[in-house]
Amino acid sequence: MISLAQLKKGFVIMHNNDAYQVFECAHHKQGRGGAVLKTKLKNIKTGAVIDQTFQGNDKIEKADLSRKKVQFLYTDEDAAYFMDEQYEQFSLDKDALQDxxxxxxxxxxxxxxxxxxxxxxxxxxxxxxLQVKEAPPAVKGDTANNPAKTAILETGLSVQVPMFVNTGEIIRVNTETGEYVERVS
Structure with a gap:
């Protein structure tokens, strides 16, 4: 069992005897009442999405998941394909993978x-x-207020980067926030 404060996007929980993946979760504090957690949950088996509100003292059962290392292979219009360590391939729906x-x-x-x-x-x-595929050149003299520019990475992700980052450079990106962390080379 986990508390509401521990629940995050991407968790898989048991709700009404079904497994649901948390797609969105937002904590709301009400005036005199306790805090509530509003979530969007996707049923793992049926794909149905529901809105669910949990009260502040509710406990949530985390689904019993196992993990395996897999390798990302490729995508097509509908799915992304992976291979496990026993060379067995499987696909996941692009909608299930989100961003x-x-x-x-x-x-x-x-x-x-x-x-x-x-x-x-x-x-x-x-x-x-990831490698920077496209980054506009830095403008000389534009250094006020910690300037940033939008760079497009090799996967299509757009990230705000410092002005000194150029096309072709390798950068580290935080996967939870989508923010630039540092230049690798």
Whole structure:
């Protein structure tokens, strides 16, 4: 059991005897009342999305998931394809992966989450290293107030980066916030 404060986007929980993945969660503090947690949950088996509000003292049961290292292979219009360490391939619906594909390169290793021996989601590392595909040149003299520019990375992800980052450079990006962390080379 976990408390509401521990619940985050991406968690898989048991609710009404079904497994749900948390797509959105927002804490709300009400005037004199206790805090509530408003969530959007996606049923793992049916794909149905529901809105669910939890009260401040509710306890939530985390689903019993297993994890395996997998390698990201490629995507097509509908799905992303992965291979586990026994060379068995499987696919996950692009909708189920949300924005995770923006942090994945072909050949990258990630953890897959399994429920009842069926892959249901992937877990990204906290930070990934990606190459800057496109970055506008820095404007000379534009150094007031910690300036930033928008760079497009090799996966299509747009990130605000410092002015000194140029096309072709390698940077580290936080997968939880989508923010630039540091320049690697």
């Amino acid at each position: 995770a594909l923006l942090y994945l390169k072909e050949g990258q290793k990630v953890d897959a989450q399994y429920l009842d021996n069926k892959p249901i989601a992937i877990q990204l590392p906290p930070k990934v290293i």
